[in-house]
Amino acid sequence: MDRIRELAWLSVSRACGFATLAIFTVMIALSFDPVMAAKSGAVLFLIAAVALWMLARLAPTRNPRRTEVWYMLDPHEQPASVAAQRVIGTIMAEIYRRFAQWALAAGIALWLISLPLSWM
Secondary structure, eight states: OHHHHHHHHHHHHHHHHHHHHHHHHHHHHTTTSHHHHHHHHHHHHHHHHHHHHHHHHHGGGSOGGGSHHHHHSOTTTSOOHHHHHHHHHHHHHHHHHHHHHHHHHHHHHHHHHHHHHHHO
C-alpha cells in the first residue's frame, strides 16, 4: 500500500509540476504588467484546482489498469483486480484532493497579491 501511495504521489506531483511550470511561464510572459501576471496566475491555479478536484471525484470509478500507477508497479506488486479498484482509486482521490487544496491556496495567494498591486 505504501508503494502504491508513493507511486501515486510521484505521478500526480509530476503532472502538477508541469502544470505549475506552464502557469509560471505565462506569468513570466506577462511580467510587464504585474497585476495581470498575478491575476492570470490566480485564475490558472484555480482552474488547475477545479481540474484536480474533478479528477479526485472520478478516481474511485476509474479503471486502475489504465492509470500511470498501475504501469509503474511491478507485476508482483499489483493488487488483485477486486482490491485494485478500491485501493488505487482511494489513494489517487486522496492525493488529487491534496494537490487541489495546494493549487487553491496558490490561486488565492496570487489573487490576494494582485489586490494591493492593483491599488498602486
